[in-house]
Amino acid sequence: MSAIFRCEGLGKQYGGVVALQGVDLELERGRVHGLIGPNGAGKSTFIDVASGRSQGHGRVFFDGRDVTAVAPGERRRMGISRSFQKTSIFPALTIRDQLDLAAHGAGGGDATEIAGMLGLADVLDRRAEEVSYGQQRLVDLALALVGDPKVLLLDEPAAGLSVAESQALAGHLEEIAARWNVAVLLVEHDMDVVFRICHVLTVLASGRFLVSGPPSEIRSDPAVVRAYFGSTA
Amino acid sequence: MTASLSLRRFLPDRATLIATALAATAVWTTAGFAPRVVVALLTQALIVSFLALGVGVLIRLSGLVTFGHAAPFGLGAYGAAWALGPAAPFAPEIGLVAVVLGVGVLFWAIGLVVGRVEGIAFGMLTLALGQAVHVAAGKFRHLTGGSDGLIVDLPRHLYGARTDALQTPFGMLVIAAVVLAVVLFGLRSFERTRAGRLAVAIRENEERVRFLGYRTRALKALVFALSAAIPALGGVLFTLHQGFVSPEVLTWGFSGHALIMAILGGTVALWGPIAGALAFFVLREELGGITTHWLAILGTTLIVVTVVWPSGLAGAAAALARRLGRRVGEGGTA
Numbered sequence: 001m002s003a004i005f006r007c008e009g010l011g012k013q014y015g016g017v018v019a020l021q022g023v024d025l026e027l028e029r030g031r032v033h034g035l036i037g038p039n040g041a042g043k044s045t046f047i048d049v050a051s052g053r054s055q056g057h058g059r060v061f062f063d064g065r066d067v068t069a070v071a072p073g074e075r076r077r078m079g080i081s082r083s084f085q086k087t088s089i090f091p092a093l094t095i096r097d098q099l100d101l102a103a104h105g106a107g108g109g110d111a112t113e114i115a116g117m118l119g120l121a122d123v124l125d126r127r128a129e130e131v132s133y134g135q136q137r138l139v140d141l142a143l144a145l146v147g148d149p150k151v152l153l154l155d156e157p158a159a160g161l162s163v164a165e166s167q168a169l170a171g172h173l174e175e176i177a178a179r180w181n182v183a184v185l186l187v188e189h190d191m192d193v194v195f196r197i198c199h200v201l202t203v204l205a206s207g208r209f210l211v212s213g214p215p216s217e218i219r220s221d222p223a224v225v226r227a228y229f230g231s232t233a
Numbered sequence: 234m235t236a237s238l239s240l241r242r243f244l245p246d247r248a249t250l251i252a253t254a255l256a257a258t259a260v261w262t263t264a265g266f267a268p269r270v271v272v273a274l275l276t277q278a279l280i281v282s283f284l285a286l287g288v289g290v291l292i293r294l295s296g297l298v299t300f301g302h303a304a305p306f307g308l309g310a311y312g313a314a315w316a317l318g319p320a321a322p323f324a325p326e327i328g329l330v331a332v333v334l335g336v337g338v339l340f341w342a343i344g345l346v347v348g349r350v351e352g353i354a355f356g357m358l359t360l361a362l363g364q365a366v367h368v369a370a371g372k373f374r375h376l377t378g379g380s381d382g383l384i385v386d387l388p389r390h391l392y393g394a395r396t397d398a399l400q401t402p403f404g405m406l407v408i409a410a411v412v413l414a415v416v417l418f419g420l421r422s423f424e425r426t427r428a429g430r431l432a433v434a435i436r437e438n439e440e441r442v443r444f445l446g447y448r449t450r451a452l453k454a455l456v457f458a459l460s461a462a463i464p465a466l467g468g469v470l471f472t473l474h475q476g477f478v479s480p481e482v483l484t485w486g487f488s489g490h491a492l493i494m495a496i497l498g499g500t501v502a503l504w505g506p507i508a509g510a511l512a513f514f515v516l517r518e519e520l521g522g523i524t525t526h527w528l529a530i531l532g533t534t535l536i537v538v539t540v541v542w543p544s545g546l547a548g549a550a551a552a553l554a555r556r557l558g559r560r561v562g563e564g565g566t567a
Contacts, residue, residue, distance in 0.1 A: 051444070076446035088441045090434045097430050104427060105446030143445060 004029050004063055004183050005050075005080070005151045011057035012045050012207075019045045020056065020207045027151060027183035032173060034198035034215070035187045038228055042207035043187040044085055047155045050185075051075070051082040062151065077107050079150035083157055085187075089139045091129035095120055098128065098139065099146055106147020114142045118172060134165045141169070145176065152176070152184045158193050166190050170197050195219065203227065249421075252504075253414065260410040265403075273402040274518055275511070279409040280474060282510035283416070283467025284487075285494035289506030290420060291460035292495060294429070295453060296436040300356050300488050301363025305336050305461035307370065307483035309468025312336065314383045314478050315376075326392055329469055337462035344457030348450055360485060367483040382479025385472055396473075405474045412470065416463060417503055423459070424503075432456050464491075493531070497538055499545020508546045 003026035012020040020042040027033050035043050049056035052072040059068045062080055070078070090098045099111035115121050118138045123131050128139055141157050157173070158166040170193040177184045177197075188194050194201070194215070201218040203210040205227040211218065218224055263275055284306045291297050309332055315321060316328025323331060347358045370377045377383060387396040398404025423429045435442050435449050442449050472478050481487070490513065498509020516534065520527035542549040 053440075053444075072444050073446045073448055076444060082444060084441070088438055090437045090441070092433055092437060093430060098434065101427065101431055101434055101442075102445045105442075107446065143441070147446070 003027055005185075006061040007046075007050050007058060008061070009058035010046060010049050010060070012042075012049050012054065013056075018207050020049065020204075022058070023204065023207075023209050025050075025185070025202055027185055029150065029181045029183045030177055031199040032177045032184040032186055032197050034194045034201040035185060035204065036189075036191075036194060036201060036218075037204035037210070040206070041204040041227075043204055044155055045207070046204065047082060047153050047185065047187055051080065051153050053082075073105070076105065076147075076149075079148070080153070081106070081144040081147070081149035081151065082153035083140050083144040083155060085155040085159060087133075087136050087140050087160075089128045089136055089143065092127060094125050094127055095131070095139055095142075096124040099124075099142055102143045102146040106149070109147035111142075111146050114145050117175070118142050118145075119168075134161055137161055137165075138169075141172075148180070149182060152182050154184065155187050156189060157186070158188055158190045163192075166193050167196075169193070173197055256410070256414070260406060263406070269402060272406055274514055276402045276406040276409065276474065278511050278514035279406060279413060279507075280467050280470050281491070281514070282413065282494070282507040283409075283470070284464040284491040285498065285506035285510040285513075286413075286416070286503075287460045287462075287464040287467075288488075288491045289495040289498065289500045289503075289509075290463060291457065293500040293503070294424075294432040294436060294456045294460075297351065297355050297457075298492065299359040299460070300485065300492065301359035301361070301366075302461065302464055302491055303483050303485065303487040304363045304366040305340060306464035306468040306471070306487070306491075307366060307478075307480070308336050308339075309333060309465030310472045310478040310482050311370065311377060311383070311468075312465070313469040313472035314385045317385050317387060317472075318383075325388055329391075332469060333462055333465045336465035337458045340461035341454045341458035344454030345450060348453040348457060360488075363483070363485055363488050367480055367485070370480040370483050377480070380480060382477055382481075385476050385478065387473065387476060391473075399473045400476060405470065409470055409474075412466065413507065416466065417507075420459075420503055428452065428455070493535055497535060497545055499542070499547035499549075501544045501551055502547035505545050505547030512546065 005027040007023065007025045010020060010023045023042070023046060025033070035046060037043055048054040049058070050060055052070065052075055059066055061067065062075070062078060067075055067078070067080070095115070099115060103109040103111045115124055118141065120135065120138055120142060123135060128136060137157065137160065141154070144152060144154070158169050161169060173184060173186065174197045176182055186194065186198060198215055200212065201215050202212040203218060203224050210227055211221050211223050263272060284302060287305065288299055288302050291299055312332030312335065313329055316323070316332050317325050321328050343362065347355060347362070350358065371379055387399065389396060399408065431442065431447065431452055435453060439449050468482065471482065494509035494513045495506040496509070497512055498505035498507065500506065516531055517527060520530050524530070538545065
């Protein structure tokens with residue numbers, strides 16, 4: 001299957017510090033691709049450069065088209081959507097209103113269906129600041145999901161969630177990728193979630209590509225163990 | 234059913250209708266029975282409240298603080314003087330509307346530029362803008378009359394009605410109140426449109442809005458234009474009422490007073506800045522009779538209000554209403 005989203009040689013430098021260097025990655029529809037690595041490995045930087053949030057080196061292709069210079073809003077309308085590590089919603093608006101805005105911005109889509117799938121149907125008319133943190137994280141995800149995206153770039157969607165909430169979220173992501181044929185890039189620290197739903201894993205360390213492959217191989221890869229724990233022991 | 238539901242969004246609820254009826258009764262009673270000096274004071278306050286409302290709308294919808302909104306008020310006032318003058322290219326009725334729309338368009342264009350920055354930088358740009366317009370009003374004497382100002386002769390009729398009433402406190406109080414009510418209804422309706430909700434979303438998290446597929450700059454400029462068109466309307470009423478306009482309406486102090494009114498009244502409700510303007514004028518009148526240092530007392534009042542009620546009179550009223558509502562609820566269930 002050909003990749004719908006392809007990154008070539010992505011890099012980013014902050015002053016003299018190299019945060020990301022020459023990372024390639026491909027996403028296929030219907031599959032969840034995990035991006036893991038220790039703190040400071042460059043995972044969030046990768047998503048920021050790939051989504052157009054920050055300028056960096058390298059090129060990004062979507063459906064064969066070079067979108068490196070395309071603005072984030074335009075990318076969203078093309079079908080590239082992302083969520084943020086820090087909950088990025090609109091506290092003063094009702095959940096219904098913000099999902100409506102998201103649907104309109106993306107050029108259409110059924111916000112009610114997304115809300116129902118994520119268990120937000122009962123709180124649609126409440127302001128986002130009035131619901132629990134777990135529900136706010138789901139609103140963040142729902143904003144990215146509305147409008148039938150083809151590519152989802154998710155930056156630690158399970159951050160701050162309880163074990164039960166993380167597992168529920170993993171189920172939703174699995175369903176989204178499979179049922180809607182969406183290519184998902186998942187940056188996540190919760191390894192239970194990562195190993196449960198990812199079809200492929202790419203590991204970064206110190207801003208560089210370390211290894212890529214199926215989760216079963218990555219789990220026992222000596223280089224990964226060294227990067228995470230500092231030794232093979 | 235969907236259409237009727239979406240239409241219902243724009244219809245006034247019961248609380249709004251009651252508040253409107255109370256406000257109308259208060260205006261009518263004041264205009265009819267209060268001493269002339271009180272009516273004159275309230276008329277001035279109501280005209281200036283358009284400026285405070287413009288400042289408040291910008292804070293409410295954009296989270297931006299302006300120090301130069303005397304500029305659109307003054308441009309509205311001078312624009313009205315030109316529209317009513319002998320050299321006006323249009324009939325006064327068209328010219329006055331064109332002045333408000335023109336100020337709105339001008340500030341939309343300015344908003345495209347100044348909207349790129351936020352916080353202190355935005356405040357400083359608006360201050361510079363306000364000062365530039367103030368200085369220009371003093372320099373272009375052939376247009377503005379310089380520091381002497383312009384005297385305006387009103388036509389006998391405007392929009393089919395006699396203009397005598399515009400220059401009486403009673404007449405202008407009623408007209409300003411009606412126009413203000415229409416503006417408030419328009420703003421309330423705008424806030425319930427998708428563009429209004431988008432403005433709030435941009436205020437809260439502009440980056441996320443961009444990542445949802447929107448271009449934010451044009452809408453931010455639209456809110457800036459809206460916040461300028463309202464003071465411009467107040468400026469037009471000012472000229473119609475006073476029959477005179479001078480650079481006094483363009484000073485940065487006037488902009489500062491409008492900001493104080495908006496903060497005093499609060500922006501959690503649309504009526505907050507108007508309440509702030511009324512409170513400001515009443516305080517100034519009362520304190521001015523006691524001491525020439527009334528601004529020092531007003532400043533202290535502002536500090537107290539900011540500390541005790543950070544969301545102003547409107548926020549305090551909302552908190553009181555919630556408390557009363559809870560008490561009534563508890564009484565009902567007991």
